[in-house]
Amino acid sequence: MKYVFLTGTNRGLGEATAKIFxxxxxxxxxxxxxxxTGNIHKAFSVDFSDTDAMEHFVPEIFNSVDPDETDEVYLLNVAGIVDPVKAVSNLSSDDMLTNYKVNVVAPTLLIKGFVNRFKDFGGEKRIVTVTSGAARGPVEGWSVYCSSKAAVNMIHSVLNKENVHQGNNIKSAVFYPGVIDTGMQEVIRASDIKEFPNVDRFKEYKETNKLAKAEDVAAALHKVVTLEDFGSEESYDVKDYI
Ligand SMILES: NC(=O)c1ccc[n+]([C@@H]2O[C@H](COP(=O)([O-])OP(=O)(O)OC[C@H]3O[C@@H](n4cnc5c(N)ncnc54)[C@H](OP(=O)(O)O)[C@@H]3O)[C@@H](O)[C@H]2O)c1
Structure with a gap:
């Protein structure tokens, strides 16, 4: 039995991931x-854009399990938002901060909590954060989303170096999920073409069934995080595991 700390469990890729584990x-x-209910052992509710609440809840979340009762602990950072979908010239600091809190600060606080709580845990410790191709390629209208995912990638790269230096024995990587038929794609398709010139391409993905099913992507994520040599790569791409 393993304990899996999972974000975004209520819908989309997170919900499908909960089912696959x-x-x-x-x-x-x-x-x-x-x-x-079912395999949901404990459920915590916190708005990731409320950083004070996150700071408060994170130790409680990780203290909610007894490490002596398991051999494996995983942290899967799945939750994320694409908004604001706006040209740089139209961004507001509030929009930007909400995104960065949800996509960067919250997963990083969870990683921090995981590292500290399981410092002396002798079992298997694994962390995956779901990233996006947008971290590697600029997309008009997505400056905040692209930069948030690039930030999370870099946090993992630094974490991997610290894990070695500090002897944390944590294996960690980011996961590229491709385009998935979830609520996030609905938000993308509803974007204003003036802010997001590519909107028609994403409408076409839906019309021509190019979007992957969340269940299939969750199965690939499961395959990745349970690989025997997981962590030997810094990143994994769904297309190699679907
Ligand atoms: N869908 C795609 O094509 C695609 C492509 C590349 C990468 N991704 C990445 O895949 C991951 C999963 O996305 P998805 O497609 O499953 O999206 P989704 O269906 O829109 O689900 C997003 C999840 O994030 C949660 N969330 C949003 N704002 C939050 C907040 N303030 N506090 C806590 N949780 C919050 C949502 O909870 P609520 O129900 O409370 O809003 C929901 O559980 C994300 O990291 C996304 O960036 C998705």
């Missing part, structure tokens, strides 16, 4: 409420 005990961390 059916033999694990999930510690769910979401904004919208999730019931403690």
């Amino acid at each position: 059916k033999d694990s005990k999930i510690i769910s961390i979401t904004r919208s409420g999730v019931e403690e």
Whole structure:
């Protein structure tokens, strides 16, 4: 049995991931409420854009399990937002900060909590954060999203160096999920073409069934994080595991 700390459990890729880890005990961390039934061992509710609340809840989340009861602990940072979808010339600091808090600060605080809580844990420790191709390639209208995912990639790269230096024995990587048929794609398709010139391409992805099913991407994520040599790569791409 493994404990899996999971964000975004209530919908989209996070919900599909919770289902695929059916033999694990999930510690769910979401904004919208999730019931403690089935493999949802514990459910915490916190808005990731409220950094003070995150600071408060993170130790409680990781203290909610007894490391002596398991051999494996995973942290899967899945939750994320694409907004604001706006040209740089139209951005507001509030929009930018909300995105960075949800996409960068919250997963990093969870990583911090995980590292500290399981410092003396002798079992298997693994962290995956879901990133995006937008971290590597600029997309008009997505400056904040692209930069948030690039930031998370770099946090993992630094973490990997610190893990070695500090002897944390944590394996960590980012996961590129491709384009998935979730609520995030609905938000993208509803974007204003003036802010997001590529909107028609994303509408076409939906119309021509180019979007992957969340269940298939979750299965690939499961394959990746349970690889025997997981962590030997800094990043994994869904296309190699689907
Ligand atoms: N869908 C794609 O094509 C695609 C492509 C590349 C990367 N990704 C990445 O894949 C991951 C999963 O996305 P998805 O497609 O499953 O998106 P989704 O269906 O829109 O789900 C987003 C999840 O993030 C949570 N969330 C949003 N704002 C939050 C907040 N303030 N506090 C706590 N949780 C919050 C949502 O909870 P609420 O229900 O409370 O809003 C929901 O559980 C994200 O990291 C995304 O960047 C997705």
